[in-house]
Amino acid sequence: xxxxxKQANNAINARTxxxxxxxxxxxxxATAASGTKATQKLDSVSITPQAxxxxxxxxxxxxxxxxxxxxVDDIKAAIAQGRYKIDPEKLATNIASFENDLSD
Numbered sequence: 001x002x003x004x005x006k007q008a009n010n011a012i013n014a015r016t017x018x019x020x021x022x023x024x025x026x027x028x029x030a031t032a033a034s035g036t037k038a039t040q041k042l043d044s045v046s047i048t049p050q051a052x053x054x055x056x057x058x059x060x061x062x063x064x065x066x067x068x069x070x071x072v073d074d075i076k077a078a079i080a081q082g083r084y085k086i087d088p089e090k091l092a093t094n095i096a097s098f099e100n101d102l103s104d
Contacts (some may be wrong), residue, residue, distance in 0.1 A: 078084035
């Protein structure tokens with residue numbers, strides 16, 4: 001929750017600016033009481049393109065399925081036994097695709 005510090009400081013200053021023992025109003029309090037409103041600047045927030053990109057990546061990551069441990073164990077066993085065959089063309093294509101996705 002955002003809080004306008006200037007407004008809070010003005011209210012504090014208005015209370016402390018009143019002389020002790022005189023029940024009068026300070027200039028700022030009198031202005032506010034008479035209905036004259038000073039123009040207030042509202043705070044604004046803007047999200048940088050990097051933050052938007054990070055948010056998109058986080059959304060995509062949340063949509064990915066969790067790791068299939070059985071599949072990982074099967075591949076580890078196949079590698080250890082020499083049964084796992086690697087297609088260099090497919091590997092090169094996948095690496096190039098991954099690099100292209102990173103640059104976008």
